[in-house]
Amino acid sequence: MSVLARSVREVEAALRRGRVSPTTRTKFQAVALLLREERARVRAEQGTSERHRAEQLKRVDGIAKALAMSAVREPTLLALLDDDAVVSDEARSLSREVLRTAGVETGPEPGPEQADDAAEVPAAPARPRVVPQAVVSRQLANPFLAPDFSAPRPSARRPTPLAGWELLGPLLRSFERAGGGAAACMSLPDPSPRRAPGGQQLMPHQAGLVAAVEAGHRTFLLADEPGLGKTAQSLLAAQAADAYPLLVVVPNVVKTNWVREAERWTPRHPATLIQGNGDSLDGFADIVVVNYEVLDRHMGWLGDFGFRGMVVDEAHFIKNKTAQRSRHVLQLADRIRSRTPRPLLMALTGTPLINDIEDFLAIWQFLGWIDDTAPRAELMNALTATGLTPADPGFYPAARRAVVDLGIVRRRKVDVAADIPARRIADLPVELDGQAGRSIRAAERDLARRLVARYSDALTTRRAGAVVEGVDHDLVRQVARWELKDATSSSAGDNVFGMMRRIGRAKAALAADYAAQLARSAGKVVFFAKHVDVMDAAEETFARQGVRFSSIRGDQTPAARQREIDAFTGDPDVAVAVCSLTAAGVGLNLQVASNIVLAELSWTAAEQTQAIDRSHRIGQTEPVTAWRIIAAQTVDARIAELIDSKAGLAAQALDGSDDEVGSSADVQLEALVTLLTDALSDASPSQEASDGHRRAG
Incomplete structure (x- = not known):
């Protein structure tokens, strides 16, 4: 010490x-x-x-x-x-x-010689790198929570008429040879009308998958297009299968959203998020969410936790079986299968099955349909039941059907258009980690302290006799007006406008990363931002990931602008249109895309709606989803709520009305009012008493 x-x-x-x-x-x-x-x-x-x-x-x-x-x-x-x-x-x-x-x-x-020798030794089984204290507490708190690993291991594969055939290659070719009318979805039970917690109504295509789980199905490659509620279906499937504790492996950009969706759809089953070394982990939660980037340091205790189900989001992330994250996911799935009779295993991806079908070998292995060299027992039995071999012409459609029936579920927006709103907003909260996130939170605290100081000064100078118990909300609103007036007339970056711009820059890479995922899985995407530096940062991310894009900005000549628009609408290889929210929010026809990413918040719902209407207009054949990227636990989240409340966006669904309810100044003012009110409400009683004595003196 x-x-x-x-x-x-x-x-x-x-x-x-x-x-x-x-x-x-x-x-x-x-x-x-x-x-x-x-x-x-x-x-x-x-x-x-x-x-x-x-x-x-x-x-x-x-x-x-x-x-x-x-x-x-x-x-x-x-x-x-x-x-x-x-x-x-x-x-x-x-x-x-x-x-x-x-x-x-x-x-x-360790010296260089040791490092070289270690490189030649086969990799040892995964060992615990960290064990969060919450996991230790769970193990010590109640012996009945200790997982039971007494389930019998699967028996050895029995000889079949197909035992001498190489089958993985023909299985892949069965998908490549499939005609346009070949089924891409297993048969699902007819869904009965059902409600989720809070009176939420499940859409028929969602209820169908949950019904399949209730009927006993336990492995799914859920390949619905983005916007059709794969997260909700997975959470409700886990509840139907009682697959708790449940492990969810996700990309970093959506980890916060998974916890929020769990609170929404399965509130009786608490979810926890693994951050870093897991110091904030709730060891008693039913749902454990971990992102790919930190999976390696938690492999030891995750393998021994006793999970009865596992969901892998954006499952195309594990397509390369030699990559570390793919090996970790496959190891965990094998461990769960060896210790749990018929666990729930779900791989989520919006990537169409006919593109790079070899990438799905890792997903099939995760689901337990195949191993490194051959189909496992369930798939082998289904292939044997066809009575065909790869030498028979009818083998390929029958083999494809056998794989699909194991649990491939693929629905497109256009197929279920009657189930979903014609256009809707889906909020995606993200955590701002690292130095940028800490800097923004510190700046927000500084802004709140400045507002509190102005409020306190105003209390000391107002006329005698105007005493108000608790927070003086009229004075709070007046202080917010003063701050808004100063912010409007100043270019300093320490006001609410500078704060939103900094948040936009911090979100840029995360928003662009999500847009790139959408482009790979669902086709063309329109990406909106307010500030040029946010657009620049997003375009750098797209270029780094090899995603081709058009750039539509306010400083372009009409000819240059039209060339960028034509490239996006006419060139199938141009996946993203990076647009200025103010310059491209009107006058554009971008119906080739049904997914929009709003990287920065506008100050009005009307401006937001105008951006969405670039895709939701005559000629659009699919429902349009706008993915609004929200910086969690910042003023960004408050402003999103204010915009929705001003426009009356019930349940985050647009009703088609363009009527403006409240101006941008209203939202800016209310954001400052909320920030100051929260800061005053969080003040300790001792501090308030001290302020009261100072004012009395």
Whole structure:
């Protein structure tokens, strides 16, 4: 402890002297790493009293707080505290040196020879890299929660008439040879009308899949087009199969949305999100959501948690079986299958089955239909039942039907157009991680503090006798008007307009990444942003991912603008139109796309509707979905709610009305009112009492 405290003081002294040197950054990261390890060691230490452990944790937290306070002076250091920050070799070496100084024995540092030798050794089974404390607490809290792994393993494959045939190649060719009328969806039971929690009505195509689960089906390749509610179907399927605990593996951009959708559709089954090392994990939740990027560090305990179901979202992410994330997903699925009789396994992707069909070998393996070399028992039995071999002409349509019947479900928007609104808005909340997210949240707190200060100053100067218990809402509104007037006349970036622009830049890459996913799975996408720098950032993301795009901006000549429009509408390889919300929100016909991504919020519902109407107009043959990217836990989310309330967008569905209800200034004012009211409501009673005494004095 004393060595750590001295190291922190050295970092503080270096920061006070001025510019941050590489040596200071290395020492800062090394100390942060050691503090994290020391805290974990103290918490896991056995044979000590609770009082001693609490005292030790208090000392560690005190040193950590001092380190964090020093980082506030230098924003570039904050990124080194992130759970996902890459630890440099220099920082690891220095941390070992600090341990030796403290008298702690350390093993030999790995040298190049060891690294080369390790590369030649076959990969060992996945071992736990981290075990969140919440998982340990779950294991200790109730012995009846311990998973039962006594289920019998599947028996060995029995010989069949097809045992001597190579079948994976013919199975793939059965999809490539399929004619236009070949079925792409298994037969589903006739759905009965049913309601979800909160009175929500399931659409018939959603209810059909849930009915199949209730009838006993347990593996699905759910390949519905985006906008048809794959997330809701998966959650309700898990509930119907009682497949809890349920593991959900998702891309980073949609992880927050999965937790929100679980709260909406299955509120009796709490969901938790794995962030970083899982420090905020709820070990007793029924649904565990993890993104691909952090899956590797949690492989150990995930494999032993006792999951009875697994959902893989954007399952085309695992198409390359040699990639690390694909191997992890397949290992977890094998572990679940070996320990749970008939688990629920669902792979979600909007990618059409006829494109790059070899990519689906990994998905079929995840679902347990095949292994590395051949079909598994269920599929082999279905192929044997046809009485055909790959030498028979009728084998290919029969084999395709056998695979589809195992659980392929594919519906297009145009097929279920009667089930869904002609146009609708779907909110997609995203977490702003890293330094950008921390900076935005800090700026929002600064804005709230400035509003509170103006409010307090106004309270001290108003005329005597105007006493109001609690929050003076009339004064709150007046302060918001003052702030809005100052923001309108100032170009400074610390006002609400600057805040929204910063949020837009932080969301740009996430929004573009989601638009690229949509383009790959559903065809052309229109991407709207308000600011040029947000459009630039999005276009950089598209270029990096190899997605061709058109750029429609306000500073283009009419001829250049038309060339970009023609490229998007006429060239099948141009997947995305990157449009300015103000310059391209009117006067364009973009009916070739039925999916729109709104990367930044407009200040009015009318402006939002105008953008959606670029695709939802005469000539559009499919329902249109606008995906609104919302920065969770920021003023962005408040503004989205205000826009909807002003326009009366019930249940996030557009009713087709373009009537303006309230102006943009109304939303801007209400956003500031909400921000100030929340800040005043969050103030502690002691602080309010102190303010009251100061005003009385």
